[in-house]
Amino acid sequence: MSVSSLYVHVPFCARKCEYCAFYSEASDGDIINRYVAALIRELELVAADLKPRTLFFGGGTPSLLNLRQWEQIFGAMDRLGLRGASEWTVECNPATVSADKARLLREGGVNRISMGVQSLDETLLDRLGRIHSREQVFRSFDLLRQAGFDNLNVDLMFAIPGQTMAIWRATLDEALALGSEHLSCYEVIYEEDTPLYAQLHAGRFDVDEDLACAMYDAWLDRAATAGFRQYEVANLAQHRGTGSPPPYCDPEIPDRACQHNVNYWRGGSFYGVGPSATSYVAGVRAKNWSNTQLYCEQLERGRRAVESSEQLSPRARAGETAAFGLRMPAGWPFAEFQRVTGFDLRGEWQADMEKLVAQGWGCLTPERFQLTRAGLRFADAAAEMFLRPG
């Protein structure tokens, strides 16, 4: 069966943000052109096994690619039969959206934009090392709507050093007033080898976990009043009840949920192309080199730039799938888990579910197991209990 999800990693940013540990580098014209040629080569190598229902261009900053580079990618995708996905997302930085680019993307078949806003407070945007201003957020949002995008995501961050609850509430109100269909929200993570991590360890600020919890709760409560429904720990979406039914038609998942990401959390297969991208096909997880130079060299020799691959045992794979799925408030319908993994969650994992129920983190019904609101706050710890050795 063809794989129906494709992720494309674009490893370039105008400047590196203070907190970022994703694989990306400051851009330069020549290497981007070389990357585009290598990417097209990699798409050629996987196309025969792909019929994308969801496409996701992430990064990095995909919107940094210029019009000519996008046209080259679209041309290759046409030739390879990779267009026509029902959901096609491109991540955009508000500083890199122009009317021409928005139009080109929309006319090229992109129908969902995920905008990395992070904050609407100028001081905090500076603090994070973001290249865009708050004004550029509002302007880009308008440009995208004018170009015909009716499915937009806004990404926000909370627990940023220096962010008070009052600033967070003001950002939430302004972000909700934009009227996006989707809202993602991430707590700042201190990743090693980032400037923010170094500042934390140099004692330049403290982490206030209670404030972070209060901010997360404020986000859920405020967004609920604007009609958003939570469908993953960090993701909310509107349910409009319009258009064709999404492939995952669990009534607990709103129809403006990101279908590409739901496929990850539901244990589906996907190809990932581009430097550092991960694929999961036929039970084998493979990862490309996190090095754009090396990536290009390998593709120029006609082979994929895979750094490592591993085949998990069916039991380990099922445990991992269980763990991913519990990040969704919908949890796991037992029948769906059995269909995806071949295992019954009530066999191997019954004791883990009962333990979570006893501590108030889980809810067990005859149809499904799901985390409670308290459990979702600690979803990583809860999910870890479901992992099994490979």
Ligand code: SF4
């Ligand atoms: S724009 Fe995104 S990918 Fe690029 S450095 Fe900032 S957070 Fe990282």
